[in-house]
Every structure is written in structure tokens, then in C-alpha cells.
Amino acid sequence: MASDRLLAVLSCQEVILIALSVxxxxxxxxxxxxxxLLWVLRDNLGLTGTKYGCGMAQCGxxxxxxxxxxxxxxxxxxxxxxxxxxTTIEGLSPDLSDPLQRAWIEIDVPQCGYCQSGxxxxxxxxxxxxxxxxxxxxxxxxxxxxxxxxxYCRIRRAVHRAAELAxxxx
Amino acid sequence: MTDLHPLNRREFLKVGxxxxxxxxxxxxxxxLNSSETVSRTEVFQPNAFLRIGTDDMITVxxxxxxxxxxxxxxxxxxxxxxxxxxxxxxxxxxxxVDEVYFHPTFHIQMTGGSSSVTSEWERLRxxxxxxxxxxxxxxxxNWDVDPKACGTQTGYVVHEPSNRRVSxxxxxxxxxxxPLPADVPLKDPNNFTIIGRGTHRLxxxxxxxxxxxxxxxxxAPGMLTALIARPRVFGAKIIRVNDARSRKIxxxxxxxxxQSGIAVVAxxxxxxxxxxxxxxxxxxxxxxxxxxxxxxxxQYARLSTPGxxxxxxxxxxxxxxxxxxxxxxxxxxxxxxxATMEPLNCLVDLGADRCDIWTxxxxxxxxxxxxxxxxxxxxxxxxxxxxxxxxxxxxxxSPTSEFVVEAVEVAKAVHAPVKVVWTRxxxxxxxxxxxxxxxxxxxxxxxxxxxxxxxxxxxxxxVLEGTIFAPDGNxxxxxxxAVEMPYAIPNVLVSLHATKLGVxxxxxxxxxxxxxxxxxxSFIDELAHASGKDPYQFRRALLAKKPRHLAVLELAAEKAHxxxxxxxxxxxxxxxxxxxxxxxxxxxxVSVSEPDTIRVHRVVxxxxxxxVVNPDGVVAQTEGGIIxxxxxALKSEITLDRGRVQQSxxxxxxxxxxxxxxxxxxxxxxxxxxPMGVGEPPVPPIAPAxxxxxFAATGKRVRKxxxxxxxxx
Numbered sequence: 001m002a003s004d005r006l007l008a009v010l011s012c013q014e015v016i017l018i019a020l021s022v023x024x025x026x027x028x029x030x031x032x033x034x035x036x037l038l039w040v041l042r043d044n045l046g047l048t049g050t051k052y053g054c055g056m057a058q059c060g061x062x063x064x065x066x067x068x069x070x071x072x073x074x075x076x077x078x079x080x081x082x083x084x085x086x087t088t089i090e091g092l093s094p095d096l097s098d099p100l101q102r103a104w105i106e107i108d109v110p111q112c113g114y115c116q117s118g119x120x121x122x123x124x125x126x127x128x129x130x131x132x133x134x135x136x137x138x139x140x141x142x143x144x145x146x147x148x149x150x151x152y153c154r155i156r157r158a159v160h161r162a163a164e165l166a167x168x169x170x
Numbered sequence: 171m172t173d174l175h176p177l178n179r180r181e182f183l184k185v186g187x188x189x190x191x192x193x194x195x196x197x198x199x200x201x202l203n204s205s206e207t208v209s210r211t212e213v214f215q216p217n218a219f220l221r222i223g224t225d226d227m228i229t230v231x232x233x234x235x236x237x238x239x240x241x242x243x244x245x246x247x248x249x250x251x252x253x254x255x256x257x258x259x260x261x262x263x264x265x266x267v268d269e270v271y272f273h274p275t276f277h278i279q280m281t282g283g284s285s286s287v288t289s290e291w292e293r294l295r296x297x298x299x300x301x302x303x304x305x306x307x308x309x310x311x312n313w314d315v316d317p318k319a320c321g322t323q324t325g326y327v328v329h330e331p332s333n334r335r336v337s338x339x340x341x342x343x344x345x346x347x348x349p350l351p352a353d354v355p356l357k358d359p360n361n362f363t364i365i366g367r368g369t370h371r372l373x374x375x376x377x378x379x380x381x382x383x384x385x386x387x388x389x390a391p392g393m394l395t396a397l398i399a400r401p402r403v404f405g406a407k408i409i410r411v412n413d414a415r416s417r418k419i420x421x422x423x424x425x426x427x428x429q430s431g432i433a434v435v436a437x438x439x440x441x442x443x444x445x446x447x448x449x450x451x452x453x454x455x456x457x458x459x460x461x462x463x464x465x466x467x468x469q470y471a472r473l474s475t476p477g478x479x480x481x482x483x484x485x486x487x488x489x490x491x492x493x494x495x496x497x498x499x500x501x502x503x504x505x506x507x508x509a510t511m512e513p514l515n516c517l518v519d520l521g522a523d524r525c526d527i528w529t530x531x532x533x534x535x536x537x538x539x540x541x542x543x544x545x546x547x548x549x550x551x552x553x554x555x556x557x558x559x560x561x562x563x564x565x566x567x568s569p570t571s572e573f574v575v576e577a578v579e580v581a582k583a584v585h586a587p588v589k590v591v592w593t594r595x596x597x598x599x600x601x602x603x604x605x606x607x608x609x610x611x612x613x614x615x616x617x618x619x620x621x622x623x624x625x626x627x628x629x630x631x632x633v634l635e636g637t638i639f640a641p642d643g644n645x646x647x648x649x650x651x652a653v654e655m656p657y658a659i660p661n662v663l664v665s666l667h668a669t670k671l672g673v674x675x676x677x678x679x680x681x682x683x684x685x686x687x688x689x690x691x692s693f694i695d696e697l698a699h700a701s702g703k704d705p706y707q708f709r710r711a712l713l714a715k716k717p718r719h720l721a722v723l724e725l726a727a728e729k730a731h732x733x734x735x736x737x738x739x740x741x742x743x744x745x746x747x748x749x750x751x752x753x754x755x756x757x758x759x760v761s762v763s764e765p766d767t768i769r770v771h772r773v774v775x776x777x778x779x780x781x782v783v784n785p786d787g788v789v790a791q792t793e794g795g796i797i798x799x800x801x802x803a804l805k806s807e808i809t810l811d812r813g814r815v816q817q818s819x820x821x822x823x824x825x826x827x828x829x830x831x832x833x834x835x836x837x838x839x840x841x842x843x844x845p846m847g848v849g850e851p852p853v854p855p856i857a858p859a860x861x862x863x864x865f866a867a868t869g870k871r872v873r874k875x876x877x878x879x880x881x882x883x
Binding site for chain 1 (some may be wrong): 237239373375377379380382387389437509512559563593594790794819820821825829833834
């Protein structure tokens, strides 16, 4: 992995190209390696489903996966994603078929909706690690994701429902 | 922008048929670039609120903003019901700025005051019913039958005698040539098929795959991003700027002064942020450099003698003097930021003869007018595109349109499309807060413990002064909810000291009620305990002539099992508040553990908001309002020292998180009264319900929010 990562950051005089895989697509970006992944996704790659909320890993709106782990992309330099697999909300499913998305729709979780990409991406990691989560598991896994509209009760219900759907679809 | 009231106009129909859908819309919705949204199939537009396409799709056009409250679902439900449309064929489009969409009471295009369903109810019903009548007329003419013999059935006009039916889409072209009927009867509410039925939101799918477009997501070709360096002290002026280091940062394109500060314009957010961080600015901090919360509190406490009378019943002074028992308390609430999850932003694409603005706003027509003034363009050349709003809570209804004005200023300076984005720090420190307030309140009880006098003095800044919402200069925002104190007390005085400070204040979800409910409903609880009575029964006895108040109170108490025993260290508190013509009672169950941990386990709410359009929407707004109110009740506080806001981001301006969220149960009182708002009314009762529950659990009264045990008396 270490050598992959070294290869992924190619420095050629002043141009630095960083190679990463975003939603299973290889992309090269020409940015300062210290630029937060969030702004590379949003401004360079046009993937605006990942949101800016605080810029200091306090609200979770920018949550994406790097090699399957939940990461706050607002504080993760893009160099950290070099040579790795990045998944954003746009890459969770092509057709709203992910159990989390199905549950979110069934329960009508979102209000303004701004935080929901981050909520869903955090919940996805939880469900992979704990396919049958308790309320406490959900609370712990999502405590870093703020929702100002106050959809927390529905998020809990929807994560349980997604767990059911995931079991049913297996 | 001028005389455009399609419901009263017939000529557009002829034009529409002759020219096709796109042209038609271009004519009477002049703010819209028709090619962007209107498809060629959308040939029938009976009024400004809907279009019907030959593909059966029905586009409902709303002059309102979806900030999360669900009106992009509940308002189309109103149209669809009267139209007898197939709900699966309904979609929503944000309207351009046009007088036809102005708020019937406030005469601007806006979303706020929990008023959308209330204010749109009548005209959206008419819009749907008129379209239905025209579709029936078109079908009847086609079939050469009496329109009265025709009916509709979920997207079809039917003629039962001949067993014929035709879809709305197939009728769209013919309906467009049908004369506009004068006075179409509305449905008997008993026949509603969509209104009142739990309906899934139309925007959920787009909000679960990242495709919903918020202002911060808007793009234009060649777009630049700007961040603005703003003063740390409100009203501070720039003396000197050194931008040499900023301009050297890769990606920074320009540094330009605007009214709100110094804008750093770059090819993306991150370069703009680095550029802003590198600015060196010398400020003249001005008169607000000494403002501090401690000094404001001292000043407010001194002022809390009777002020300008807002309500007087009987002779409160005499009644207080002669009461058997007199109780006095002081309450305090802090400044609060709205902290919408999506920070403010605005994209402006300004050309020589056209200005396009994409933003999540609650005040479209004020923003439009501000942009017209700044650009010098004709009103028809300025186009406001309303995106989804990542939370509003009042913050996106700016009386000065400041987040639009500054973006237009930057766009004028750089000659490129530019999006100004606020950072979270800009947001938390940017002012326009729920006002701080200090209340002194006294009551007198007679020998049997019945309240005979009530004297409530409020010291606070008003939020309406100088805005269109106080045209007569009468700003009732600081006393709303206190004036409406519902309990049967014969002698009542509510008075106000309106203060003026250099801290900008604004309406914050539920406005004055967010403060007055905490005081009134905590203090009535104090009186119940002082008279040795159960707080629920004490309230009931004083609400005998207020049936709707009483009904929600009793429903909440019953569902919460009021009076059932709780484990030691736990307590139950009740509160009731009427705001925006809606009645809400809430019961909170809390536990208090050492040294200062208040945990809210369960909240039961009862709501009477008149006729309900989307029951699940009312439940969602009540759940959300309770969580929003709990953030204020338990966590959030803006304080100032040496003119500087001491908080900056979610680590020190804390809001409720999921691991702190209670279970919530919501019960709706069935009603056939006019539908009223529900976006704000669930917020006010929760803080006093929690404070009252804390007292029940510990015997300690906390009269300051956020509620912390170290503030208990």
C-alpha cells in the first residue's frame, strides 16, 4: 500500500498530480496535496453531495469513506486519499437501492436534507461493522453528525429499518 | 414584475396556444428563463401555480422556499386534491420573483412565520379547482356533452353515461383554449382525498443520494468562489489592508473591498480560504468594541422595572400589594445563532443586461429588489433562482439581504460569476441572533393559592423595528407569547423595555415565543408549587375558558401518563404554548445526575394546528422543533466580551446531537379549523417543560437558559 501511495503522488516540477479512485472511477487532480478532500470532491470533481458544514470535523456533513472507513473530508488532506478508494454519497448506489437509502425514503427522514449525506455515510460504516445495531450503537456511531432540523428520532428508526432490509435482501 | 395576475387574465391563453408552452411561460412568468425548465409538452398553464403537460405531468410552481418544513409536499397536496390529480404525476418547481406569489399579508415573496400552508391554502385550492373545471370543459366540448355530466377521477375526466374517460395530459392542449371560468366552487372538505392523508415527501429521494441542489452547490461556467474577511466587532471599519500575501496564493484571483469586509476571490473555496487567512487588516473597532454579555446583563437587570405597557388587565399593582403571598423571580435567555447546517452563500452571474442569482433565501422579492438597486438593471433583467435551503430558521430571511448584496458587489468587481460562501465561523460570529432577554416577573396568590396578580417586565431588543413587519413602528416581537399568557388571572401587566445595542438581532425559529414561553411556563409552574398544587391540575383550573389550550394540555398529560411514578432522580415537566395560531403542549421526562448532567429521555407532544394537510409532516416538524428547542434549552449560547463573539463553531456553540436526543411521541388533535402553521410552534414549550421536569426531579429551579444545574436556585 505504501508504494502505491508513493506512486499516486506524482511530482513533476511545479505540477503535482494526485491519483485517487472516487466512486470506483480513477481520477487525477492537480491540487496542493494539503487541500482538504472535501474541496477536491466539490470544486474539482463536481461531486456536491458531500457537504461543508464546519471545516473542523465537528458536524459530519462532509463524511465520506476512504477504503471503507468513515472520514471527515473537511479535515482530511487529499494526499490521504491518494491511491485509495473514496466513496461519496453519489457512489453509495446508482439507483437509491442501498438499504439505507430505501429506509430513509420509507421513513421520510430528511427535512432540509443538508446533513443527510453525512448521516447516511456514517450509518453505512456502522451497518457493515454491526449489522444489527442497538440504539446505543447508532447514537455512538452518529454522534459526530449534527442535524439542526432535528431528524434524530427518524434516523434511529431508519438505521434499524435499513438493517432489516439488508438482512432481507441477503 | 408588474400587473401579472394570471388568474384574472385570459389573453395569455390565446398566446399560449399560439406560441407553445415555453413562450407562454416566458410571457407571464417573466423572471424565468423558459428554456431552462419548461418543456415543450407543458401546454396548459391555467394560472401561475401549475402547468399540465401532454405527458400527464403536473408541475406545481411555488413562490415558497423549502427549508426543510415539507411545504414542497404539503402545498402541492392542496393543489392536487382540488385538481383531483394523480399524486404520482406531481412535481414542484420554485417560482421566479413575481407579485402573483407575494404573501397575502406581508406583500413580499417570502417564506416564514409558519404561514405557508395558512396563506396559500385558499389560492392553491382555487388554482387546482380552476384547472380541473377547465379540463372538464375541454373534455365535455370534445365529447359534445354537458360538462355537468362529467366528473374527474385521479388524473382523468370521466363521462359516466357514455363510459368515456380521457387523461389530463391528453386534454392539456384543448384545455388551454378553454375560457377561464369565473367562480369555481371548491371541494367539500369531507371529500378531500389527498389533504389529511399521510403523504411521502417529494424531495426525499433527492436528499438521500446527494442530488438535491442547495445554494452552495450551484455552479455557473467560469465561476469563482469568494470568502469575505469580516470584522470581529460589529460595525468595525477597515483602516488598512495588506493583501500582498493573499495575492501570492495559488488560485487567488482578486481581493476586493465590499461593504461587509474584504472579499478574497479564488478558483475554489480552499484557495479563497487560504487567501483570506493571509490578509492583514487593521480595523477601527468603533463603539461596539466594549460590548460584553456581563455588561448587558447588568444594564438589563437595572432596567427591569415596569416599562411600556403591552397588556394590562385590572389593577395589577394593587392586587400584588394586597395578595396573601407574593413571588418574584428573574429569568434570562442568551443570544442564539441560527446555525443552519448550510452556511449562507449566494452565486451571482452578472452580465451587461442580465443578473442571475442562485441562493437559498426566505425573502426572494427583497433580495431581488436589492440586486436591482445595486446593478441598475431593470427588474425584468434580474432573476432570482431559489435553491433548496439547508435550514432557514429565520436566518435566510434577511431584512437587509446582506448575503445577496455582498455577492452582487463582488460580482460587479470581478466580472465573472462568483459564489460567496460563509464559513461556519462567519455564521456563528456574524450576528443576527435571537435577542438576549432579561425578565422580572412577580405574581400574587390569594389565601387559597389562586393567582390574583401577574406582573411581567421584559428587557430585550426587538427584531421587527425598521422592517416591513412593523410598518407602524410597533415592534411586538419581544412580548409575543407573554401578552397571550392564557391563564385566568384577573390582574395582569406585561411591559417592555426595548433596548438598542450594536448586536444585530433577527427572528429565530418561533421569534419572541422562544424566550417568553420559557419565562411564562416556568413561572406558572413556580406558582403551582408555591400553592402546593400539581402543575398540570393548576394549569387546567386556569384554562377552563380556553378549550383548545386545554385539549392539547390534557392530551399530552394523558399520553405521557402524567402522575405515574418515576425512578428517583427523574422528573416530569409540562408546558403549554400558543404561537402562530397553533397550540402545543409538551411533557418532558428528565433525569439529573451529578454534577451537571441533564438528560431528556422522552418527550410527549400534543398539537392542534387546525386542519392538517400532511399528518406525517406535522409529526416531523414537531419532532424537529423539539430537538431544535432542546439545543437552546440545554446547550447553545452566544456571549460577547470586548465586542467579540466568544463562540466560533460547533465545538463551542454546541447543539443537540443524536446521543442526547430523547424519544419523541407526537399526537395531533383532529380539527376542521383553518389550517395553521407548525414550523415554529413546537419549539417554545420544550425549554420550560425541561426546566419544570428538572425542578420535579431535584427541587431546584433553573431560571436561565441554557439550563445548567450550576445556575439552579
